[in-house]
Amino acid sequence: MSFRYEIRLSGAGGQGLILVGKILAEAAAIYDEKNATQSQSYGPEARGGASRSEVIISDDDIDYPKATNIDLLLAMTQEAVEKYSSDVKENGIVIVDSSYVKKAPEGNFKVYSFPITNIAEDEIGKKIVANIIALGVIVKLSNIISENAVINAIRARVPKGTEETNIKAFKHGIGLVSTQ
């Protein structure tokens, strides 16, 4: 059976989750030679300011590019937790940003809670890199994309001049998991 891994990135508009999705998909496909799709749905939620992006990574063609059985959920707001944690599969992974999520989800999945946005502000000095810290946490916990592939994709995708700050944020995210 072919390998398929489903990631949903959820939170508010402006948190940079679509960029995280693009970096994950490009890292997997361009630098790690897997197949990947990245998609956004826009509808009533987007009109309310919510943001959702999905990434599917596979070693085979991806015929159905919608996440239905989520391996890993990133939830950057309480609303995202309430709405999406029930879609996570048994023994899946939920990562929450405890800067915004005050009530962690309960279910048959593993929950990892870090004050991601606060860490971005206090330890990197830039709240805007919270998404890239979250990317580090995702890459470490999912363990399906090489860290070097992600670093290459970060360099290719973030605004010129911000590469080193973003790579620092990414490594900080990796470290959050390693030192648990």
Next chain:
Amino acid sequence: MSFRYEIRLSGAGGQGLILVGKILAEAAAIYDEKNATQSQSYGPEARGGASRSEVIISDDDIDYPKATNIDLLLAMTQEAVEKYSSDVKENGIVIVDSSYVKKAPEGNFKVYSFPITNIAEDEIGKKIVANIIALGVIVKLSNIISENAVINAIRARVPKGTEETNIKAFKHGIGLVSTQ
């Protein structure tokens, strides 16, 4: 039966096609109150420098976010023409950038050919807005998203300070069709 419209944007990496997809999806969903999905596939083609983005617009939920019966294809390279024009449905629309596409496709669809990149360079003075000129052509020919919705989405999405140039490029694209 519910309304569903499938758009595929194809060309080379760096031509800004993913931004066009995002603007179309946001215009339809956030400003025109339809539903939309926007997706990218990454795989062997992306490793070779090709780019493909898909937008699906519907008045209903979008359960299958992959384009299978294309209403409108934008092809910004010859390779994209060769690869994708056979996926366009009968009486569908193919738009080609004749700056790069030297051999227009043949089939049971309508073909619109404009030297989009050359026009961007010569008439707007910025090659980089070729994608937004193409957006204008798409919006005019597809006739399913309001021009005002697209202008709002352009303002929200393009880099600060470039809004007016991009809106000028968009209107130029609209005008290319109107004056045929």
